[in-house]
Amino acid sequence: MNAPITRRGVLAAGTALAAASLGTPAFAQGSPLRIGVITTLSGPGGYLGADARDALLLAAEMADGRLGGVPVRFVVEDDALRPALGKQIAERLIRNERIRLFTGVIFSNVLGAVAPDVLDGNGVYVSCNAGPSNFAGRECHRNYFVISWQNDNLHESAGALANIMAYRRVFILAPNYQAGRDALAGFRRLFQGTVTNEVYTRLDQTDYAAEMAQIRAARPDAVYHFHPGGLGIAFIRQYAQAGLLGTIPQVLPAPSMSTVTLAAVGDAAEGVNLSAHWNADFDNQPSRRFVAAFRQRYNRVPTIYAQQAFDTALAIGAALRGAGGTVDNTEAFRTAMLRADFQSTRGNFRFGPNQHPIQDWFAVKIERVGGQLTHVTKRRILESHADAHAGQCRI
Amino acid sequence: MALLLEQLLNGVQFGVMLFLLAAGLTLVFGIMGIINLAHGSLYMIGAFAAAWVAAQTGSVLLALLGGLAAAAVVGMAVEYVVLRRLYARDHLDQVLATFGLILFFNQGMTILFGRQPLFVDLPEFLSGAVEVLPGVPYPVYRLLIIAVGLLVAFGLWLLIQKTRIGMLVRAGATHREMVRALGVDIRLLYTLVFGLGALLAGLAGVMAGPVYSVNVGMGEQILILTFVVVVIGGLGSIRGAMYGALLVGIVDTLLRAYAPGLLRVVMDASQADMLGAGLASMGVYLLMALVLLLRPRGLFPAHA
Numbered sequence: 001m002n003a004p005i006t007r008r009g010v011l012a013a014g015t016a017l018a019a020a021s022l023g024t025p026a027f028a029q030g031s032p033l034r035i036g037v038i039t040t041l042s043g044p045g046g047y048l049g050a051d052a053r054d055a056l057l058l059a060a061e062m063a064d065g066r067l068g069g070v071p072v073r074f075v076v077e078d079d080a081l082r083p084a085l086g087k088q089i090a091e092r093l094i095r096n097e098r099i100r101l102f103t104g105v106i107f108s109n110v111l112g113a114v115a116p117d118v119l120d121g122n123g124v125y126v127s128c129n130a131g132p133s134n135f136a137g138r139e140c141h142r143n144y145f146v147i148s149w150q151n152d153n154l155h156e157s158a159g160a161l162a163n164i165m166a167y168r169r170v171f172i173l174a175p176n177y178q179a180g181r182d183a184l185a186g187f188r189r190l191f192q193g194t195v196t197n198e199v200y201t202r203l204d205q206t207d208y209a210a211e212m213a214q215i216r217a218a219r220p221d222a223v224y225h226f227h228p229g230g231l232g233i234a235f236i237r238q239y240a241q242a243g244l245l246g247t248i249p250q251v252l253p254a255p256s257m258s259t260v261t262l263a264a265v266g267d268a269a270e271g272v273n274l275s276a277h278w279n280a281d282f283d284n285q286p287s288r289r290f291v292a293a294f295r296q297r298y299n300r301v302p303t304i305y306a307q308q309a310f311d312t313a314l315a316i317g318a319a320l321r322g323a324g325g326t327v328d329n330t331e332a333f334r335t336a337m338l339r340a341d342f343q344s345t346r347g348n349f350r351f352g353p354n355q356h357p358i359q360d361w362f363a364v365k366i367e368r369v370g371g372q373l374t375h376v377t378k379r380r381i382l383e384s385h386a387d388a389h390a391g392q393c394r395i
Numbered sequence: 396m397a398l399l400l401e402q403l404l405n406g407v408q409f410g411v412m413l414f415l416l417a418a419g420l421t422l423v424f425g426i427m428g429i430i431n432l433a434h435g436s437l438y439m440i441g442a443f444a445a446a447w448v449a450a451q452t453g454s455v456l457l458a459l460l461g462g463l464a465a466a467a468v469v470g471m472a473v474e475y476v477v478l479r480r481l482y483a484r485d486h487l488d489q490v491l492a493t494f495g496l497i498l499f500f501n502q503g504m505t506i507l508f509g510r511q512p513l514f515v516d517l518p519e520f521l522s523g524a525v526e527v528l529p530g531v532p533y534p535v536y537r538l539l540i541i542a543v544g545l546l547v548a549f550g551l552w553l554l555i556q557k558t559r560i561g562m563l564v565r566a567g568a569t570h571r572e573m574v575r576a577l578g579v580d581i582r583l584l585y586t587l588v589f590g591l592g593a594l595l596a597g598l599a600g601v602m603a604g605p606v607y608s609v610n611v612g613m614g615e616q617i618l619i620l621t622f623v624v625v626v627i628g629g630l631g632s633i634r635g636a637m638y639g640a641l642l643v644g645i646v647d648t649l650l651r652a653y654a655p656g657l658l659r660v661v662m663d664a665s666q667a668d669m670l671g672a673g674l675a676s677m678g679v680y681l682l683m684a685l686v687l688l689l690r691p692r693g694l695f696p697a698h699a
């Protein structure tokens with residue numbers, strides 16, 4: 001039998017694939033600062049992590065492999081949306097690779113497993129997406145920073161948008177995990193009408209027929225749902241197939257309708273209202289520069305996941321510059337980080353007392369521009385909006 | 396009442412989808428004794444191939460044929476190249492090898508198509524809804540899924556009970572050595588059975604495309620429920636897979652639809668919603684535990 005040879009061949013092929021897919025950038029300098037990027041690259045949420053990774057790499061590439069003048073190298077690992085795997089990777093990178101600075105996690109449940117390990121090892125975590133409520137309140141930490149948003153903010157702004165649109169009765173849905181529960185709580189916080197139904201879906205759900213039937217039976221003024229990545233694509237397409245599109249409008253937080261979701265959903269998305277902290281049509285210099293560079297490098301429009309990661313790279317750069325190019329002195333790194341001394345692509349950005357962003361929120365509508373469906377920024381919904389958990393944080 | 400009917404239809408439709416996957420899985424296990432974790436990958440390959448052909452040609456028929464052919468060909472190739480070496484081995488080796496196949500196919504699809512989900516458009520004549528009863532509109536496409544699934548179930552029954560190949564399949568499942576001693580090319584039979592299982596998984600993938608999202612890793616999501624179906628139905632039993640799939644589909648759908656509402660009668664709304672969602676996601680596993688407690692070999696064990 002030639003089984004051993006075959007096996008060796010398969011192994012070699014596998015190694016080659018892994019090496020090909022990582023594409024680690026090389027630098028001329030000796031030992032650049034390594035930054036751990038634990039993110040979701042496979043499964044329905046896979047493109048979210050890919051966008052975050054690509055934007056991080058782009059930010060360094062645009063500055064000759066440096067952030068804040070410091071040569072860096074990203075060590076990218078896939079958590080496959082499994083908290084246990086994320087934790088394993090974090091432990092390995094901390095112990096074996098001696099990495100002290102981390103970012104990249106997309107999903108709040110993975111962050112819940114990764115962040116404590118990083119922080120207990122006297123490392124620093126800078127979030128480019130997930131901002132769960134517990135880490136914003138009582139469990140906030142001196143070495144934990146969020147550049148994207150506190151989870152609730154996305155949904156509070158959607159609630160505020162529903163008020164502006166004068167929807168009185170809204171049916172709300174989200175997956176049953178930390179960010180999903182934060183979502184529904186956040187929506188209720190600023191929404192002034194009545195919530196007809198509150199439904200928790202599963203994070204691994206593909207079929208939403210049962211929920212569609214409930215929505216039709218409840219006859220709300222609007223539907224609000226938070227389904228990031230592939231979940232949202234399935235949900236919105238089935239929403240259209242169930243014939244609800246023409247009868248019940250949707251008001252959504254930005255992750256439920258990213259540019260990728262939009263491409264996959266197609267015409268079913270026209271006229272959908274979103275709330276977002278950033279949009280690709282923002283007219284400020286850092287944003288224009290980022291969008292142009294991203295489109296040129298990767299030949300696609302960046303999602304908010306890419307924008308947040310790009311801002312994260314800029315924030316890390318600013319902090320590194322202020323801390324002498326290392327994370328060895330976490331207090332110096334923290335002082336420099338909290339100054340937020342970088343040109344955010346979203347314009348107005350500063351840190352609140354719990355080291356989460358204070359920023360503006362905007363209404364965005366899906367409209368047809370030159371035959372193409374695209375996100376169009378409409379108006380400001382909330383100005384210098386902080387989160388509701390900051391009061392519980394004692395740093 | 397209309398709502399209950401609609402939810403039942405949803406349950407049957409979900410069940411039919413699970414059946415297409417479970418039938419192949421249980422067939423392969425019953426006849427070859429192989430635990431094939433990579434079955435979900437064949438489902439993914441069917442979905443991707445159909446999406447790609449549809450995007451290239453715009454033809455529904457070609458997309459269907461492309462998806463089915465891709466899944467069946469890849470399935471038979473996998474049987475020929477990998478699984479053939481594993482029949483005599485331990486189940487653990489099979490699990491390891493087929494798990495490796497999952498990683499291989501996921502990475503392969505990522506290289507070919509990228510991580511971004513693909514979009515499959517429904518043809519115009521399938522995209523509307525019809526009133527199955529006055530006041531109960533139901534998407535035409537989901538009705539089509541139900542019809543196709545039931546048709547496939549009937550076809551499989553005919554194939555296995557009424558044809559010579561079916562006879563060999565049944566014989567191979569119970570007395571493998573005897574069939575071989577009678578001069579039947581059991582290797583060819585295995586490849587054909589595996590191809591048939593792959594074809595059914597591919598069909599499920601093709602039909603899933605326009606409803607769910609076509610992305611890398613879509614197979615693993617549904618594979619877990621498929622295993623629940625196979626265990627409930629009885630390993631190796633097509634009939635068991637049919638009843639198991641319908642049972643799981645209906646129980647899962649009805650729990651999701653009604654558990655929170657029923658709990659609201661006894662507790663306050665937000666608690667009921669949370670607990671109901673938890674119950675709904677545990678429901679099918681509780682069902683499986685219950686079935687195993689009462690009938691440890693499943694509802695319709697193949698070698699009873």
